[in-house]
Amino acid sequence: MMNTELVLWVSLAIGLLFGISGQLSGFCFYRGLTERWSGRSGYKLQGFALALAVALAGTQLAAGYGLISLDKALYLNPTFSWLLVPLGGVLFGAGMTLANGCGARALVLLGQGNLRSFVVLLCLGITAYITLTGLLAPLRISVAQATSVTLPAVTLSEGPIRSIVIALIVAALIAFALRRRQDGQRLNDLLAGALIGLLIVAGWLTTGWLGDDPFEPLPVSSLSFVAPIGESIQYAMISTGMSPRFTILIVVGVVVGSLLSALLRRRWKLEGFESPRHILRSMAGGALMGVGGVLALGCTIGQGLSGLSTLSATSLLAVLGIIVGARLTWTRPTA
Template sequence: MLISGLIIGAALGFVLQRGRFCVTGAFRDIWIAKNTWWLSAFFVAIAVQSVGVWVLDALGVITLSASDFPWLATILGGFIFGFGIVLAGGCATGTYYRAAEGLVGSWFALLFYALFASISKYGPLGSTTEALRGITVEGQGTLHETFNVSPWLLVALLVVGTTLWARHHITKPRLKFATLPPEKTGLAHVLFEKAWNPFVTAAVVGLIAIAAWPASWATGRESGLGITTPSANIATYLTTGDVELVDWGVFLVLGIFVGSLIAALGSGEFKLRVPDAQTIVRSIAGGALMGVGAAWAGGCTIGNALVGTSTFSWQGWVSLVVMILGTGVAAKLFIAPRKKTAAPAQVPAGV
């Protein structure tokens, strides 16, 4: 059954790469481009998954349960992770699919992300992670627990709110750019050449996330999509040889890389690109911050911001907010100054 992780991961990696589904970009655009186009698409994935997981719970296929809310670790870790993804040039899944496209900077980010996630979960920083995550609000792990309402009420609010938000963006006119004549036809054109709609991509991501739940549970791993712990497990397995660490999640992240590589090769977007020294240093720092932050927060943009939010955990929603704040601070420090420097000079009227 572990092979299902590889299959689902490959499907996810393919969709992420071809749909250019970048959560870092969604968070960054709020601060730099002053728009929420991609963030609203991300919420489509959350809403689709939320409907699916609560149906699975109602049918008894999975059992969603709440745990105490580790508020301090979530806030600190989420902010650090959000800051780090700007330096790394991508979040957890974004780093995987960009590494598969041949971006050498993402190789460094991915390596240090996995390494520092392992250090923070199983190594020298493990006790720090455990201590931080031990500071909790007991019996208040989910929003529906806190407000004493049915989770289905929250599902309905999420779906309605997301639909209105997405509709707002879909109905707004967008700039159209000239495109080259298609070289492929039929399914090959759709899969490897045609630009994918962000909202369709998001819906497919949500469906894949739903499929991950029963597939993962069938192997004894009682959770859905997750990137940080599997990445840490890979790093730890390579240094210890402990085969018990090789679970469904490990196959999932390996599949993400494989699926992204297939998509990049098929679309002609694979190309080895070696960045300058400054970018490599930032990628390493960003990857390390991602690993520590995700370990403290209990998840990344997938485990918390996509999956945790769909089950209405406080950890998921609070980490989503502080990740966005961390991204904003890093964007203001590292991206905004570059954009000002690169801005074209104003030409006087009449010249």
């Protein structure tokens, strides 16, 4: 029991730090992409690259030293749908564009008073569970079974070659992250990226090491923000029939951390919609992210950081789909 309680407290702390960091820095993969596509200055994408470098290095070190076992991680399942994973990524990317940010960013914005994000999160969480276990689940399962493939067992075994490959990937990400561009909050974005990368590692350690209890085993996972948002909504409605868990405490922590940071910085402000069209756009964005995130098995944090930190080929496919979906939907702002 004590171990379970400790896991929950650590999960809350991870969420709090993520929320504070996100509120201070505006950490967001989508914002990084749009900075690049529009030619604006900024280091959001480089901050994300540094987060991935830290997450990859830390996760692989933890696994290499036997602190965690990634064998049962969702992202390393060799069987996946060749159709639904990239399609889900495209849908998520399109929804991310319509909602002007991913689920993690919406949680941070909600903490600082953005009511548009509340609508996005409701639509995201509800449609995620409709797709995962609700009305759309039978169709999803049928299509997944019909389009499933199993990757050949081509993996980098433990040893010098694997270490060199990981080191080269991490070095390339760091080189990109540290490359100077135009003016922007370089240090702020890079520090936030490094911290969030460490939080990904902390997530793996929390579930795979601290929560490694033979009597009450936890799924080995790290941060993700699609199904967990749906779980949190469900818990808010039927908490007497559910137990708090790692994913729910992460979501709660992000909102509370962002709220505390916004209040201390006097940045908390209620914000609403500009028009009915804006409401529909946010609802559509949340719904597409909910459906797409379930099909793609994760989001920009779940697949983009947690998944890629395991060197999962499925995660890479999902992230490429997210980028494609965002690019197809994004339009250059008019002057």
